[in-house]
Every structure is written in structure tokens, then in C-alpha cells.
Amino acid sequence: MQSLQQQDTAWAATAREGLAATDAAFASRFDTGVEAEAGIDRLLAERAAAVDALVQAAWLRCIPTDAGLALFAVGGYGRGELYPQSDIDLLVLAEPAVSQQYADALGRFFTLLWDSGLPVGHAVRSLAQCTEASIEDITVLTAMLEARPLAANEHERRELQAAVSPLLVWPPQPFFEAKRAELRERHARFDDTADNLEPNLKEGPGGLRDVQTLSWMALRIIGTADMESLVAFGQLGADEVATLERARRTLARLRYGLHLVAGKREERLRFDYQKLLATRLGFEDVGGTLAVEQMMQAFYRSASLVLRIGDRLLQRFEEQLEGEAEPEPLDALFELRRGYLAAREADWPRTPAQIFALFSAWAMRGELNGLHSHTARALAEALPMLPDFSRAEPALRQQFMALLRGTQPVRTLTRMARLGVLGRWIPAFLRVSGRMQFDLFHVYTVDQHTLAVLKNLASFASGGPSERFALAHEVWPRLRKPELLLLAGLFHDIAKGRGGDHSELGGDDARVFCRTIGLGEADTALVEWLVRKHLLMSITAQKQDIADPEVIHRFATVVGDRERLDHLYLLTCADIAGTSPKLWNAWKDRLMADLYTATRLALRRGLENPLAAAERSAETRQAVRTRLTTFGIDDAGIDALFARMPEIGFQRGRPDQLAWQAASLRGLAEGETRVRVRPVAADTGALEVFVHSLDRDGLFAAIVAVLDRCGLEIQHARVLDGPNGTIFDTFEVIPGDPRRAPVADEVARRLTQALDGPLEDIRPARRTQPRHLRHFRIPPKIGFDDAGQGRSTLSLVCTDRPGLLADVARILRNQRLRVHDARIATFGARAEDVFQITATDAQGRNQPLDENRRQALSAELLACLEGEHP
CATH class of the missing domain: 3.30.70.260 (ACT domain)
Known part of the structure; x- marks a missing residue:
């Protein structure tokens, strides 16, 4: 006859085999696409139910029904969402004497689950201990907020709810403030952007944890975690709920697939898995867009929507807790509510012009808390009324250009992009929104890179010297119309992913936009040229010898004049620095500055008068001699040092560098x-x-x-x-x-x-x-x-x-x-x-x-x- 341990071993082996077969069936359903979109919730719930059955069977095998112990699923498992590699979080509710009495039985129960292949995390607490643990750690509270009975009656469920109720632990206001701070801190760890090359589907900005945090807040503040119920309470609109749910399901499907391809608990969408997951989800290469890039674009767009709606809901929760403040009128259309910019009329906006008027008012008010959530929702609902630039009335086009020429134009463009307005106004920008490039050079999506480039350009306008950009603050004031450089920055990568040369295609887009918007021929030509040639300066500086006068002459011939050079220099610096935080460095700064300076001199001299090698060498020798004289070296000593140096160095080196090198040779045998x-x-x-x-x-x-x-x-x-x-x-x-x-x-x-x-x-x-x-x-x-x-x-x-x-x-x-x-x-x-x-x-x-x-x-x-x- 088998011992109890042998019986448990056999039971666990059978359970493990059954769970593996069940998971294989779930994976098959996932791969066939049956569980796409809304079906992912069904798959998660059914996997949780399958695990429920195993856990409950093990509980009955180990724990007497009259033991006075209650078993709850908590955390994600408590929500009834169970991914292939997720932990199984359990709470055993029992008074200390009872838990001590059944300590061996509980140990047998948890061992049985582990031997069955379940990654179990557990806690054994009394009601008082649940209260105490929740007070000390808010994450313990959030896990128990979603406690689901597995082997517990209704009375025990109510007792657990009471033990962690707002009357005893974390009332709504402190709970909201703590979870909001936790959310912001978590976002900061990921650089406040979902647009990372290897995003975290669970913890990253716009990830599933954001959706869960909103649910916890709703449960604590409103009394329901059901997003659809928030419509009745006026916290969300039906359209917002539908959008949020679509985004959540996309993220959930990505996470489920990631667990399958990784074969372990993995929340970060690493390069190791991206191509495998894209194939598993059925994406295929189309034209100039890789399957993996399409999948990542779906993630980035979903994360962006979660962030956008989450910001609105956080604001509404804040108002729910603190109450509406007396509005402060600003003008006929807008007012301030608790530091947020809001439309005064419920039927705003009535015309597309009022949408652009919002951003104008926002720019003129300096620092605000942001856009009021009700106005943000009204804006989202009104986006279909906004025509793209090609169909807009001339007055609306001029209104847009006024924003570019006005106060804080880059901040305005960034706001317009994040609220979906820029993508409606310029459809080509919408196509690159959330678009990644599967390489290590571009660490942001195309739209986020574009906004980073614009932000860099805005920093040049500050007027003060910068350690990062040697000449930018000197060049910027010479721009005739800074808005033209902003347009070039906006369009420089707008044609990425179309299968052709994005510089040429983007130049075509820029020309059409500028002409349609009403710019003159000279301004249009400048913007178009900058977009077409935005890689010229970077390639020349990094791949050719810019100390060679012939290289400078060829580059200057393509550039043609000082105005183009000024714009191209600033755009190039902003573009390189906006591609990756690690890409711009002191060497690249000096490289671009040297090329700019040498080209400016060539243009001033006249392209018909290139500097001869002998003339360049003589000029450099004299400049080096002047510097060495300040070191206390006489002419004879300088001549002796020059004799030890290669002639070509004087043709291609910088005077300060050559003086340093020459001085290094003093006293050298x-x-x-x-x-x-x-x-x-x-x-x-x-x-x-x-x-x-x-x-x-x-x-x-x-x-x-x-x-x-x-x-x-x-x-x-x-x-x-x-x-x-x-x-x-x-x-x-x-x-x-x-x-x-x-x-x-x-x-x-x-x-x-x-x-x-x-x-x-x-x-x-x-x-x-x-x-x-x-x-x-x-x-x-x-x-x-x-x-x-x-x-x-x-x-x-x-x-x-x-x-x-x-x-x-x-x-x-x-x-x-x-x-x-x-x-x-x-x-x-x-x-x-x-x-x-x-x-x-x-x-x-x-x-x-x-x-x-x-x-x-x-x-x-x-x-x-x-x-x-x-």
C-alpha cells in the first residue's frame, strides 16, 4: 500500500500532466487566433478556472472542511486573469491558533501545488494581521482588494473586506495620493515613456499595471472596479471605456503571447522575443514595414491610449475627492478649473478654429496643470471635425502657422501630437505615430523621435551657452524664420516606412504642405531642401575627412549658402541628439562645429576660390606659432618643433590641437x-x-x-x-x-x-x-x-x-x-x-x-x- 507521500507524488504528477495538456490547448487556441481581441479575456478567465479546480482539489485533499481555514485567490489571480507564466498568489485566512494547528497540513498543501507545477506565492494571516499588513504596505492592500474565494464562505469574504476597508486602512484620499505617486515613480523608472525599444508590458508607462491602478483607485474611491460602471458615475464616457478596453486587450494578448514564446515569466518585450511573437500573432512583412514593427506599433499606440485616458481619469478622481473649484474665466472660450485649462461651454468645440484656439490659449498661459479632463474628452470626440491641412480653409491654415510663430511652438506641437490633433491635421504624421524601427540606432518611435528633435531645437532658442551644443546658441538668433526649421524637423522623418528613400519622400510631403499652407516659394524651397538633405551633414562629418579642403568644398557646394548651412547645422545636431540619449557626445559636438565653421569660411571666401593646400598650411602654421609663443617658446624652438611634425598635419589639423601636440614634443629625445x-x-x-x-x-x-x-x-x-x-x-x-x-x-x-x-x-x-x-x-x-x-x-x-x-x-x-x-x-x-x-x-x-x-x-x-x- 502506498504511503501518503507516495500518493501525493502520484497525484501531483497527474495534476502536472493535466495542467500541461490544458495549457497546450490554450496555447493552440491562442495561436489559431480564436482568442483575438475580446476573446483574450475568456482565455485568461478559463485558465484561472482550470487552476482554480486544481488548487481546490489540493485544498480538499489536505485541509479538513471544518478546520476553520479560508482560502482566497489574490492579486492578478484574484481578478481571474491568469497568464501562462503568472504567479498563483494565495491568502489563507485563519486565526493564529488555527493556522498553527494545521501548519503541517498547510505545508503539505503548498508542496502539492509546487509539485504540480504551479508557481505559488502565499501568505497565512489572521484578520488582524491582514489589517496590519495593509497599513504597512499598500501593495498588500491592493492584492487583497481583489480577493476571490476559493475555499471560503460569504461570511469569511465579508470579514476580509471589512478588515481592509477604508474605515480601517488607507481611506480614499491617502490611497489615491499614494497610488498616484507610485504610478509616477514607476513611469520615471522607464524614462516617462512607453516608447522604449524593449518595453515592459506590465510595469511600463501605459502598460497593464496602469490599467490595474486605475481599477484599484476606482474601487477605493467610487466603490467599483468595473470600468463600464464608471460611465454611470460620470467618471468615464462610453467611448473612453471602449477605447481603454481595446487597448487593454491588445496589451493582454501581447503579454499572453510573450509568456508563450519566452517559456518563462517575462514581462519585458525583449529583442529575443519580438520577432517570434510577431510571427506567433500572425503579423507579416508588408511593403517597407516588418512584421515586428507592425506588432510594436500596435503596442505603442495602445500604451499611448492608456496613458491619455488614464490622465483624464486621474484628474476626475482628484475632483471627486477634492471637489470642483470655482472657475476662473480667461476669455470668451476658456477658463481655469483647479489650474486646468477648460472650455467654458458644454458644446465646445463648435468649429475646427476653436480647437486651434485652445492650443493658442494654452501656450499663452505658461505653466498649467494641464488640460481639464472634460475638455480633453470633448477634444477627442471632436477630432473627426478637424480637416487635414489639404482640405482646410485658408484661415485655419493661417491659425496653425500662427501657433508655430507664437509662444512655445514646440510645446504646442507636442501637446497636439499627444492629444491626436497633429495626426488629424497631418495624416502622414499619424502613419508614423507609434512606428518603431527594428534596430539599435533609433531608440524611440518615429513620432517620439520627431518630438525629441523639436524639443532640442526649442532648447537652442534659450539663448544661453550649452555644454552639449557648442555653437547652437550662436547660430539660432541668425535664423530669419525659426518656424521653417521647426517644419523641417516635423517632416524630416515623416516618410519612414514607405519603402523608399524617406528623405526624398519626406521632401515631397514638405513641399506639398508648405505650398498648401501658404508659404512663399523661397520658404518652401528651404524646408524642402532641409528635409531632403537632413542626413548630409551627419554623413559628411562622420564618414569623410572634414580636415580635407576638398571635402569641405564639395559639402559647401551642395549647401550653397549661409542660410541653409545655419538651418542644416541646427537640424543635424537636434536630429542626432534626438535619436538616442547615448548618441550625442562631445566628439560629435566638436565634429559638427568644425564642419560648420570650415564650411562657413569656405562660403565666405567664395566657392570659386577654394583654399589651396599651401595657403591653408601657412595660415595654420602662423596660428600655431602664435599659440606656442604664449607658452614661452622662441622662434628657433618653434621651428625645431615644426621640423619634427608632418606637413600634412598643418594642412588638415586644428591650430589648437597642433599647438598642444607640438608643445608635447619639447625635451623629447x-x-x-x-x-x-x-x-x-x-x-x-x-x-x-x-x-x-x-x-x-x-x-x-x-x-x-x-x-x-x-x-x-x-x-x-x-x-x-x-x-x-x-x-x-x-x-x-x-x-x-x-x-x-x-x-x-x-x-x-x-x-x-x-x-x-x-x-x-x-x-x-x-x-x-x-x-x-x-x-x-x-x-x-x-x-x-x-x-x-x-x-x-x-x-x-x-x-x-x-x-x-x-x-x-x-x-x-x-x-x-x-x-x-x-x-x-x-x-x-x-x-x-x-x-x-x-x-x-x-x-x-x-x-x-x-x-x-x-x-x-x-x-x-x-x-x-x-x-x-x-
Whole structure:
């Protein structure tokens, strides 16, 4: 005869098998799409019911019916919503003496559930302990607010409700304030935006926790957690409830599917699962839009709606608790209610013009609490009456332009976007709302990126100097019509996802809009040109040598005049900084400023009069000489320093940089290595590294490996051949981890020590590829061109990873090739690097790579990039 433990083991095994079969059936129903939309609630409820049956059977197996113990489901399980990997939260209600008496039976019960495959979380409390725990921790209270009897009678249910009633714990007002603060703090942890690359479906802004928080507030304040019941209480409109429910079901379906593809409790929609989930949900690639991008757009739009309606409901709860204040009239249309802007008439708005009038009044009032919830709802209901710009009356178009020319135009555009007005006015903007790009370069949806760019542009208008943007505050005041730059920012990415060149398509959109809105031909042409060329300055600065006068001349020829240059510079800075918080740094700031300054001088000189190399060199020498004189160096000493420096440096270097490098050579013996490191800008971690040494094979690879070991990422390298077999190398570097910015002197010490030893002993560090990079594999592309001056250009496009440049430099050393210039550009997961390289002949002279050398180098690089290299 089996022992009780053996019987329990057999029972649990059978229960586990039954639960697995049930979950497989649920997963099949989910995959066939039967449970799409409203059906997801049925699936969640049925899974909860299936688990109920198992839990109740285990309870009856372990606990006598007259034991005086009551069992409740709490938390999400208590709501009757159970996702595939959700915890099973249980509350056993019993007085201490009773729970002690049945401690062994309860232990057997919980063990049985765990052995059955249920992730059980439990608490055993008396009524008094429930009250005490709720007072101490509001999250305990919210779990018990949704307690559902599993093995409890009506009397026990009422007793539990009474133990956590507002009369004893957390009355409505403190409860509301605490949960609102908790919501805001949670949002802040996710940067106050749902538009993250890997959003949290449960805890993130606009996620399911927001919906649950609103339900808890409603239950505590109104007495019902049913959203539809709030219509009768005047807290929500029927349309708001319908919208909120649709958004919640979309989020619920995403979360259910995420649990299935992850096979574990996972609430964050990681790159690891996004493509799998999109396929499982039935999305397919269409035109220029990937399946995963369509799925993510559905999430972002749903989260946005939850946030929008949630803001209104929070405000109505606040009014419910504190009462309506006496309105303060502002003008014929609007008034203030408790610091919120509100329409005075119940039938507002009667015309589209009154919608734009709302934003005008809002802009003129400075800081307000926001838009009154009833007015926000009226605005949402009135959106269909607002025509798009192409069908609007001329007066309405002028009203919109007045908003752009008025007070706080960017804040106005942001408000219009978040309230759905901008998408109605410009349908192309609606199409990119919530649209993600499946890469690591763009960390926001297109609409949120656009708003970030506009916000950056607005910051330039502040007038004060900025540590982030060296010249922006000087350039902005020169703009003839700032609203034209705002329009360019609004349209620069508006054609993303259409399958063609978004710059060209966006330029077409901008031209149509500007002409329709009533702008003159010159203004229209400027906006259109900026949209078409908004990537020009970034590509030129990051992929070409802007110290080369020919590069500057070509760029200046395309730009054509000072007005375009001013606008393009500001748009480029705002665009790069608005793409990712980590993308803009001191090096990019200086790069853009240098290109702007050099182009401005070229335009002032006249494109028909390009600066000759000899003239550029002479000007730079004189500027460097002036600086060195201030260091106390006489003319003879300066001439001696100049003799040790490469001539091409004076043609392409900056005077301040060359003066610093020249001063570094003082007292240096022939053949001695000298390393100097200085910060590029205060508190950014960016450094400029200068290395002067006798040239040796593998020197570039050794320098790169040491910098890699110092935790530094190379943004740009200029490798020049100096007199008497020396090198004159300059590296622009930034810390790979901004939290661990290296000290300049320490970097100089480590480089000097390494270069004074055998170079072949220096190896790059080995690191594991970050998780997120594994999902963005870019097939390697290797190209060769003639760079002139007896050099070859090696271009490399591939997936970025830690130590990539160090590995490439090592291969160049293995092939006995020399590096003369390098431009390192990283765009999310995409690395685009360009090197000027040479081979050496039998006499040690530099030569371009022949076909055999190119094939050998290409083969070794591909082997490394494909993971085959040791």
C-alpha cells in the first residue's frame, strides 16, 4: 500500500500532466487566433478556472472542511486573469491558533501545488494581521482588494473586506495620493515613456499595471472596479471605456503571447522575443514595414491610449475627492478649473478654429496643470471635425502657422501630437505615430523621435551657452524664420516606412504642405531642401575627412549658402541628439562645429576660390606659432618643433590641437615615445589621445588594443607619417561605459608602458557580445578603393561588437599592412569603418594593395567577422 507521500507524488504528477495538456490547448487556441481581441479575456478567465479546480482539489485533499481555514485567490489571480507564466498568489485566512494547528497540513498543501507545477506565492494571516499588513504596505492592500474565494464562505469574504476597508486602512484620499505617486515613480523608472525599444508590458508607462491602478483607485474611491460602471458615475464616457478596453486587450494578448514564446515569466518585450511573437500573432512583412514593427506599433499606440485616458481619469478622481473649484474665466472660450485649462461651454468645440484656439490659449498661459479632463474628452470626440491641412480653409491654415510663430511652438506641437490633433491635421504624421524601427540606432518611435528633435531645437532658442551644443546658441538668433526649421524637423522623418528613400519622400510631403499652407516659394524651397538633405551633414562629418579642403568644398557646394548651412547645422545636431540619449557626445559636438565653421569660411571666401593646400598650411602654421609663443617658446624652438611634425598635419589639423601636440614634443629625445591625453570637454569622458613614436609594424594595432583594454571606444583616428620614420597619431575616444570614465593621466601611462615593450605581446581583451546585439546581425561587407597618394581605402560594414576595431587592427598587423587614417562610425548595431592602408615593398616603401593582398585581407576579415577566427 502506498504511503501518503507516495500518493501525493502520484497525484501531483497527474495534476502536472493535466495542467500541461490544458495549457497546450490554450496555447493552440491562442495561436489559431480564436482568442483575438475580446476573446483574450475568456482565455485568461478559463485558465484561472482550470487552476482554480486544481488548487481546490489540493485544498480538499489536505485541509479538513471544518478546520476553520479560508482560502482566497489574490492579486492578478484574484481578478481571474491568469497568464501562462503568472504567479498563483494565495491568502489563507485563519486565526493564529488555527493556522498553527494545521501548519503541517498547510505545508503539505503548498508542496502539492509546487509539485504540480504551479508557481505559488502565499501568505497565512489572521484578520488582524491582514489589517496590519495593509497599513504597512499598500501593495498588500491592493492584492487583497481583489480577493476571490476559493475555499471560503460569504461570511469569511465579508470579514476580509471589512478588515481592509477604508474605515480601517488607507481611506480614499491617502490611497489615491499614494497610488498616484507610485504610478509616477514607476513611469520615471522607464524614462516617462512607453516608447522604449524593449518595453515592459506590465510595469511600463501605459502598460497593464496602469490599467490595474486605475481599477484599484476606482474601487477605493467610487466603490467599483468595473470600468463600464464608471460611465454611470460620470467618471468615464462610453467611448473612453471602449477605447481603454481595446487597448487593454491588445496589451493582454501581447503579454499572453510573450509568456508563450519566452517559456518563462517575462514581462519585458525583449529583442529575443519580438520577432517570434510577431510571427506567433500572425503579423507579416508588408511593403517597407516588418512584421515586428507592425506588432510594436500596435503596442505603442495602445500604451499611448492608456496613458491619455488614464490622465483624464486621474484628474476626475482628484475632483471627486477634492471637489470642483470655482472657475476662473480667461476669455470668451476658456477658463481655469483647479489650474486646468477648460472650455467654458458644454458644446465646445463648435468649429475646427476653436480647437486651434485652445492650443493658442494654452501656450499663452505658461505653466498649467494641464488640460481639464472634460475638455480633453470633448477634444477627442471632436477630432473627426478637424480637416487635414489639404482640405482646410485658408484661415485655419493661417491659425496653425500662427501657433508655430507664437509662444512655445514646440510645446504646442507636442501637446497636439499627444492629444491626436497633429495626426488629424497631418495624416502622414499619424502613419508614423507609434512606428518603431527594428534596430539599435533609433531608440524611440518615429513620432517620439520627431518630438525629441523639436524639443532640442526649442532648447537652442534659450539663448544661453550649452555644454552639449557648442555653437547652437550662436547660430539660432541668425535664423530669419525659426518656424521653417521647426517644419523641417516635423517632416524630416515623416516618410519612414514607405519603402523608399524617406528623405526624398519626406521632401515631397514638405513641399506639398508648405505650398498648401501658404508659404512663399523661397520658404518652401528651404524646408524642402532641409528635409531632403537632413542626413548630409551627419554623413559628411562622420564618414569623410572634414580636415580635407576638398571635402569641405564639395559639402559647401551642395549647401550653397549661409542660410541653409545655419538651418542644416541646427537640424543635424537636434536630429542626432534626438535619436538616442547615448548618441550625442562631445566628439560629435566638436565634429559638427568644425564642419560648420570650415564650411562657413569656405562660403565666405567664395566657392570659386577654394583654399589651396599651401595657403591653408601657412595660415595654420602662423596660428600655431602664435599659440606656442604664449607658452614661452622662441622662434628657433618653434621651428625645431615644426621640423619634427608632418606637413600634412598643418594642412588638415586644428591650430589648437597642433599647438598642444607640438608643445608635447619639447625635451623629447630622438626615438623616444611620447603619449599625451587630454579631455575633449569637461565631465563628458571624451578624450583626445596623441601618440608620437618610431614607426613599427603593428603599432596601430597595439595602440588600439591598449585603448580597448582601457575601456575606450575610438571614434576617429588620424595616423600620420612624421619625419625620420616617426608616426604622429591622434585618436578621439569616448568611454564605453560612461559610469567609468578613465583618467587621462592613467591612459597615457598605460599606453606609454605598453608601447615601450614588445608590441606582439599586446592583445585585445576578449568580451562576450552583448545580448541585444545578437538579434541585429548585419552581413559583413568589405570594399576596396584607390585613395590616391599611393594608398588603398578599406571600407568595412558589419555588426558592431566589443573589441571589433581591436580585432580588425590585429588582422591588419597580421597582414603586415600600415594604417594611415581611420574613421570609425557606429550606428546602433551597425559599424561602418573606413581605413586608409598601405603595404610595403621590398625597400620598405608604402604601396597600395594589389589584388592578391586585397583577397587575403578580405578572407581573414570575413573569417573573423563570421566568428571563425581564433
